[in-house]
Structures are given as structure tokens and as C-alpha cells.
Amino acid sequence: MAKKPVNFTLNGDARAAFAEDGQNLLEFLRRGVGDMSPKYGCGQGTCGACTVMIDGETQLSCLVLAEAVDGKEVRTASGLPSPALDPLQVAFMENFAAQCGYCTPGMLVSARALLDRNPRPSREEVIEAISGNLCRCTGYETIIQAILAVAEGRVRA
Amino acid sequence: MTSTVLTVATMGEAASAVAQGATFFAGGTIIMRDINAGTAAASLVRTTDPSLKQIRISGETVTLGAGVTMANILANRDLAFLHPVARLVGGPQVRNMGTVGGNLFAPHPYGDFAVALLALGARVVMAGQGGARPVDDLLRDGTRSPGLVAAVEFARPRSGTFGFLKVSRVKPKGVSVLSVSALLPREGGRIRGARVAWGAMGPRPQRGTSAERALEGQSLTAETMGRAAAAAAEGLNPETDAIATDWYRREVAGVHLRRMLEQMERG
Ligand SMILES: Cc1cc2nc3c(=O)[nH]c(=O)nc-3n(C[C@H](O)[C@H](O)[C@H](O)COP(=O)(O)OP(=O)(O)OC[C@H]3O[C@@H](n4cnc5c(N)ncnc54)[C@H](O)[C@@H]3O)c2cc1C
Ligand code: FES
Ligand code: FES
Numbered sequence: 001m002a003k004k005p006v007n008f009t010l011n012g013d014a015r016a017a018f019a020e021d022g023q024n025l026l027e028f029l030r031r032g033v034g035d036m037s038p039k040y041g042c043g044q045g046t047c048g049a050c051t052v053m054i055d056g057e058t059q060l061s062c063l064v065l066a067e068a069v070d071g072k073e074v075r076t077a078s079g080l081p082s083p084a085l086d087p088l089q090v091a092f093m094e095n096f097a098a099q100c101g102y103c104t105p106g107m108l109v110s111a112r113a114l115l116d117r118n119p120r121p122s123r124e125e126v127i128e129a130i131s132g133n134l135c136r137c138t139g140y141e142t143i144i145q146a147i148l149a150v151a152e153g154r155v156r157a
Numbered sequence: 158m159t160s161t162v163l164t165v166a167t168m169g170e171a172a173s174a175v176a177q178g179a180t181f182f183a184g185g186t187i188i189m190r191d192i193n194a195g196t197a198a199a200s201l202v203r204t205t206d207p208s209l210k211q212i213r214i215s216g217e218t219v220t221l222g223a224g225v226t227m228a229n230i231l232a233n234r235d236l237a238f239l240h241p242v243a244r245l246v247g248g249p250q251v252r253n254m255g256t257v258g259g260n261l262f263a264p265h266p267y268g269d270f271a272v273a274l275l276a277l278g279a280r281v282v283m284a285g286q287g288g289a290r291p292v293d294d295l296l297r298d299g300t301r302s303p304g305l306v307a308a309v310e311f312a313r314p315r316s317g318t319f320g321f322l323k324v325s326r327v328k329p330k331g332v333s334v335l336s337v338s339a340l341l342p343r344e345g346g347r348i349r350g351a352r353v354a355w356g357a358m359g360p361r362p363q364r365g366t367s368a369e370r371a372l373e374g375q376s377l378t379a380e381t382m383g384r385a386a387a388a389a390a391e392g393l394n395p396e397t398d399a400i401a402t403d404w405y406r407r408e409v410a411g412v413h414l415r416r417m418l419e420q421m422e423r424g
Contacts, residue, residue, distance in 0.1 A: 002161065022160045022192045022201075043193050045186055045251060057228065057253040063189040064254070065162060065182070068203070110249065131330040132248025 004067045010035060011079025019066035026050045028066035029076065037077040037105045041134070048133030051106035052076050058113045058132070077105035080112070088112060088147065091155045095146035099137035106133050111147045121151055160197045165204050172284035172305040174202035181305055183224060184254040186247070187263055209258075209307070212236070220282075220310040223258030227251070227270065238319055242273040242338070245323045248330040258306045261295060265360055265396055266333045271296060272356035273321050275364065276338035279311040296361050317424050318342050322417040323356075324409070326400065333357040334401045337365070337414055339372075341421065346376045353385075353414070358395045358406060367391035368414055382418045386411035 003018040017032045029035045041047035043062045050061040053075040080086040088111050098104045107130060114121055114129035126147045149155050165171050175181050180198040182188055191197035209224030214235050227243040230236050246252055246269050260270040275296060280289035284305040321338040325331030336356035341348045351372040353365035371385040395406035
């Protein structure tokens with residue numbers, strides 16, 4: 001099977017790895033590159049656990065061809081600052097926005113993309129921005145509250 | 158089975174690969190599921206040709222490259238009349254990925270954007286072929302792609318003549334119970350050249366000919382709306398799926414057609 005070289009940046013660092021023909025970006029990031037932050041939930045585009053940013057846009061890495069990110073900028077939840085945290089991460093903790101945590105990396109990427117584009121979103125805009133991310137635990141309200149807390153400057157980080 | 162993916166720089170090369178039997182890979186939101194499941198075609202082709210992503214508006218004619226995404230449409234202020242359509246396709250990630258071209262081949266219950274294109278009387282430009290053919294023909298032919306679609310083109314609707322409504326159970330993101338769209342141009346207050354299109358009311362987006370007949374030549378009064386609503390489901394054979402039964406879809410089609418017409422009337 002043909003292997004294809006993929007040169008891209010992952011959270012700001014230049015990376016190079018080989019993708020299998022037809023391999024999706026989620027598997028490529030987890031198995032090939034070792035970034036475990038995007039999660040496999042459905043492999044069909046319905047859950048959003050695999051959400052990453054590609055050139056600033058949120059996409060579902062399970063439905064992206066790995067080779068298609070050649071020359072592109074990919075950002076994942078592991079690119080959020082550490083050990084000092086992104087205000088969103090602090091807000092998620094303060095607002096109990098994670099229970100099992102499986103949806104959290106995808107939620108954080110969708111929320112970061114929203115705030116990068118629109119630092120003062122309304123509640124409706126927050127709901128819209130995370131509408132492609134399913135959470136089976138929290139009922140969403142705590143997640144919405146966490147994102148709004150950052151938008152309204154109520155989080156110290 | 159694993160698929161091989163060929164990446165080419167131009168639309169022309171992609172069109173010849175498709176002509177030789179390769180399946181075109183656009184945004185991937187439908188086809189990548191098959192690749193992940195190992196059920197996709199053996200040979201796929203994608204292109205980095207930027208012309209596929211072009212939006213052109215010259216005079217009254219709008220041309221959307223087949224690779225234009227729902228998010229690209231939402232970012233274009235001149236296409237505001239299409240925003241209520243593009244906004245209701247999937248969630249944010251799907252809108253960043255899913256294309257106009259892919260929507261034309263999306264199986265039931267998808268294809269909401271194609272429903273709007275059908276109502277608008279759009280024409281489909283095939284790569285490497287002269288002229289354009291009505292989107293009606295392409296949709297009638299099913300989900301098998303007849304070659305590479307380069308673009309779709311249509312006349313910008315006059316204000317107040319275009320309507321779209323999508324009914325879904327999960328908000329703000331959910332697949333269609335049904336979607337309906339209409340283009341109702343007026344001459345001297347009377348509807349001339351009515352086009353009504355349905356989504357999820359059959360295997361593919363299709364014209365609502367019975368509703369069109371009820372609207373043609375009339376002014377858009379409550380009475381006309383009532384007649385169109387009563388005729389709405391005639392000739393439609395929707396599917397039963399996890400979202401709704403065929404019976405339910407037929408029952409509510411008229412109600413939603415009337416709501417859309419009322420919305421159009423209010424402006
Ligand atoms: C979670 C989720 C939610 C969704 N919700 C909706 C929704 O609400 N409404 C809706 O309408 N759809 C929905 N979809 C389906 C899909 O995202 C859209 O229909 C989208 O527009 C498909 O475009 P694509 O570029 O991703 O298609 P692809 O997957 O790339 O292609 C789909 C098919 O079209 C063919 N094709 C694509 N482009 C061309 C071309 N230029 N010429 C010839 N053939 C071509 C391909 O060969 C393939 O057979 C959803 C999908 C997911 C995963
Ligand atoms: S794993 Fe990608 S959307 Fe569920
Ligand atoms: S916290 Fe469990 S899915 Fe969201």
C-alpha cells in the first residue's frame with residue numbers, strides 16, 4: 001500500500017509523517033504522530049469527539065484524509081497551553097463542564113475556535129458553536145456556562 | 158477493502174480520472190464514512206484546483222464552484238439569501254467541510270442545499286463539457302455521479318420570491334424530517350413559473366409539481382396557500398426512517414409548505 005509523506009504543523013511545530021492511503025486524520029494523529037487528544041467516538045462525523053482545527057477551521061478528523069493536511073496547520077486540544085492552562089480549561093474545571101471527559105478535547109477545540117473568531121459570543125452563538133459536539137454526561141449547560149465565563153471575563157488564568 | 162487516493166492539481170485531470178471510473182472526493186463528509194468502513198470505491202481522486210472553490214457573481218448570475226463549502230457561503234454577504242439554507246446543513250464542522258457538489262449526491266435524508274438549488278432552477282456545469290444541464294436531470298439520475306461537476310449556476314432570486322424551510326427534531330443541528338424550498342416569481346402580482354422542491358420526501362430532492370400547479374397563475378393569498386398545502390403531498394413517496402414514517406412526512410408536508418409560504422409573504 002502506498003505511503004504518502006505529510007508535512008504539516010501540529011500545534012505550531014513542524015511535523016512530518018507517512019500516511020497510509022485512505023487513512024483518516026484521526027487515526028494518523030493518534031497512531032502515526034502520537035497526539036492522543038482527539039478522540040474516536042463514532043468514526044462517522046456525528047459525535048465531534050475528534051474535532052481539530054485545520055487552518056483555523058474546526059473539522060472532524062475522522063472524516064478528513066490524513067494526506068489532505070499536507071502543508072496545513074493543525075491544532076488539537078494538546079496544543080492548549082500547559083502547565084499554565086487556557087482560560088477555557090480553567091473554566092471547564094470551575095464549572096464542572098466534564099464528567100467522563102471523553103467529549104472534552106473536542107469541546108475545547110470548538111470553543112477555542114469560537115472565541116478566536118468571536119471573543120464575546122452570545123449564549124446562542126455558544127450553543128451553535130458546540131452543536132456538532134455531543135456530550136452524553138453533562139447535559140451541556142455546564143459547558144455553555146464555562147465558555148460564557150471565559151467570554152465574559154469571569155475566569156482568572 | 159482499502160481505497161487508493163489520487164491527488165491532482167487541476168480539475169481537468171480530476172475529470173479524466175472520474176471518466177475512467179474513479180470516485181471524486183470533495184469534502185469527504187459522506188464518502189469518508191465509506192472509506193473508514195472499507196466499503197468505498199477502490200479508486201478515488203481529489204484535486205487542489207482552486208477554481209473549484211470559486212464564487213462568482215456577475216450581474217444577476219451566481220456561479221458556485223462545486224468545491225465551495227457551506228461555511229464559504231455563510232461567509233459571503235452577497236449570498237445572504239442562501240444563508241438560511243447553508244446554516245442548516247449539519248453542525249459547524251460539517252459546514253466547514255461539506256461542499257455544494259457533494260450535497261447534490263447526498264443520499265436521503267441529506268441534500269438540503271440541493272433542494273434549494275432545485276427550487277432556484279440551478280444549472281449544473283460539468284467539467285470538460287460545454288454548456289450546463291438542469292439540476293433536475295442530475296437529481297433524477299440518483300446518487301451516482303455522472304462525471305465531475307465543476308459548478309452550479311442560477312439567477313439571483315428577486316427579493317421576496319425565494320423561500321426555504323427545514324424541519325428537524327434536534328436543534329440547532331439535525332437531519333431533515335423534510336425540507337422544502339420555493340421560487341415564486343411574480344408578474345403583475347401573479348405567480349409565473351412557480352418552482353417548489355422537496356427534500357427527504359423521496360429518495361432524492363424532487364419537484365413538488367402538485368403544489369406548483371396550485372400556485373401557478375395565482376396571487377399568494379391565504380386561499381392559494383391553502384390549496385397548495387392541500388395538494389402538497391400528492392405524488393410524493395417519502396421513506397420511513399429513524400426520524401419519521403412515510404405517513405408522518407406526508408401528513409405534515411402541507412403544514413410546512415404553508416408555513417414557508419406565509420414566511421415568504423411576510424418577507
Ligand atoms: C454529522 C453529519 C451531519 C450532516 N447533516 C446534513 C444536513 O443537515 N443536511 C445535508 O444536506 N447534509 C448533511 N450531511 C451530509 C453532508 O455533509 C452534506 O450533504 C455535504 O454537502 C456533502 O458534501 P461533501 O463535499 O462532504 O461530499 P463527499 O463526501 O466528498 O462526496 C459525496 C458524494 O458526492 C460525490 N461528489 C462530490 N462532489 C462532486 C463533484 N464535484 N462532482 C461529482 N460528484 C461529486 C462524491 O463522489 C460522493 O459520491 C451531514 C453529514 C454528517 C457527517
Ligand atoms: S469520531 Fe469523528 S465525529 Fe465521532
Ligand atoms: S463529559 Fe462525558 S461525554 Fe461529555
